Amino acid sequence: MQGNNAIGIFDSGFGGLTVFKAIAEKLPNYNYIYLGDNARSPYGDHSFDTVYRYTLECVEWLFEQGCPLVILACNTASAKALRNIQQLDLPKKYPNRRVLGVIRPTAEVVGEMSKTKAIGVLGTRGTIRSESYLIEINKFFPDVEVYQQSCPMWVPLVENNEHEYPGADYFVKKYIDELMQQSPNIDTILLACTHYPLILPKIKQFLPQEITLVAQGDIVASSLADYLDRHQDIEKALAKEAKQTFYTSGDTDIFNAQASVFLGKKLNSKPMGSN
Incomplete structure (x- = not known):
C-alpha cells in the first residue's frame, strides 16, 4: 500500500481538482491521493452501468493504495455509481472502507x-x-x-x-x-x-x-470536516503528513498542464499504473 492512509479523491478528469483544492485548504494536515480517470473522461454521456464499472475500478485502485476513505469528487459518478458502491460493494468486500459523494x-x-x-x-x-x-x-x-x-x-x-x-x-x-x-x-x-x-x-x-x-467545493469540504468529527474511527486511521500525490489514467504531461489551471500551481502527476 502506497497511500499512507490517505484520503482518496476521485474524478473522471480534472474537475474534481476544484473540490480537492477546497478540501485540502480546509483540512491541510491530511495525506491525499487524487486520481483522475482522464483516459476514459468525460463520464457524462456514459450509461449508468458503464459509469458504475469505471468508478468502482478507480475506487478499488485507491483502496489498493491504502485509502480508507474515498471522496467521489465527480457529480456523474456520485449520481450513477455511489449508491451501488455503498450498498452492494462495501458491505461485501470492503466493510472497513468508506466512499462519500458530492450530491x-x-x-x-x-x-x-x-x-x-x-x-x-x-x-x-x-x-x-x-x-x-x-x-x-x-x-x-x-x-x-x-x-x-x-x-x-x-x-x-x-x-x-x-x-x-x-x-x-x-x-x-x-x-x-x-x-x-x-x-x-x-x-x-x-x-x-x-x-x-x-x-x-x-x-x-x-x-x-x-x-x-x-x-460545491467549500460545501463538500465542510461536510467532510463534519464527517471526520463524527467518525473518529476513520479520522484516527488517516495519516497527517500533509502529503499530496496525483495520479491519472491518461497522459501525465497533459494532466499536469490542465491541473495547473484548476489548482493555480504546477504539479507532477504519476501514471495510474505506477507506485
Missing part, C-alpha cells in the same frame, strides 16, 4: 439559500438525467422547486482550454437562457459539475446580479 452534502444546504424556493441545477447530461439533485434536494426541502438544465458543451470547453475565449460565450448563454426560461422565480443556481467554477465569471455575465451561484 448529498450539497442537497442538504442548497435549499436554505433560496428565498423564492426555486433552484436551478446546471450539470452534465448524466447528472441531470439521473435526477439525483431533484430527488435529494426534495428530501431535505420538499417545498423547493428544482429546475434542471444539462450543459453538454461546458466540460469539453474547459478541458480544451477554450472556456475563456469569446467563442465559449454562445454555449454559456445558451444553457443559462434555457434554464431561466423554465421559471422566472429561480434565484439560486447550483453548479452541479466540478468543472463549472472555472467558467463562473462567464456565467455571471449572463445572469442578473441577484442570482446566487453555488459551487
Whole structure:
C-alpha cells in the first residue's frame, strides 16, 4: 500500500481538482491521493452501468493504495455509481472502507439559500438525467422547486482550454437562457459539475446580479470536516503528513498542464499504473 492512509479523491478528469483544492485548504494536515480517470473522461454521456464499472475500478485502485476513505469528487459518478458502491460493494468486500459523494452534502444546504424556493441545477447530461439533485434536494426541502438544465458543451470547453475565449460565450448563454426560461422565480443556481467554477465569471455575465451561484467545493469540504468529527474511527486511521500525490489514467504531461489551471500551481502527476 502506497497511500499512507490517505484520503482518496476521485474524478473522471480534472474537475474534481476544484473540490480537492477546497478540501485540502480546509483540512491541510491530511495525506491525499487524487486520481483522475482522464483516459476514459468525460463520464457524462456514459450509461449508468458503464459509469458504475469505471468508478468502482478507480475506487478499488485507491483502496489498493491504502485509502480508507474515498471522496467521489465527480457529480456523474456520485449520481450513477455511489449508491451501488455503498450498498452492494462495501458491505461485501470492503466493510472497513468508506466512499462519500458530492450530491448529498450539497442537497442538504442548497435549499436554505433560496428565498423564492426555486433552484436551478446546471450539470452534465448524466447528472441531470439521473435526477439525483431533484430527488435529494426534495428530501431535505420538499417545498423547493428544482429546475434542471444539462450543459453538454461546458466540460469539453474547459478541458480544451477554450472556456475563456469569446467563442465559449454562445454555449454559456445558451444553457443559462434555457434554464431561466423554465421559471422566472429561480434565484439560486447550483453548479452541479466540478468543472463549472472555472467558467463562473462567464456565467455571471449572463445572469442578473441577484442570482446566487453555488459551487460545491467549500460545501463538500465542510461536510467532510463534519464527517471526520463524527467518525473518529476513520479520522484516527488517516495519516497527517500533509502529503499530496496525483495520479491519472491518461497522459501525465497533459494532466499536469490542465491541473495547473484548476489548482493555480504546477504539479507532477504519476501514471495510474505506477507506485
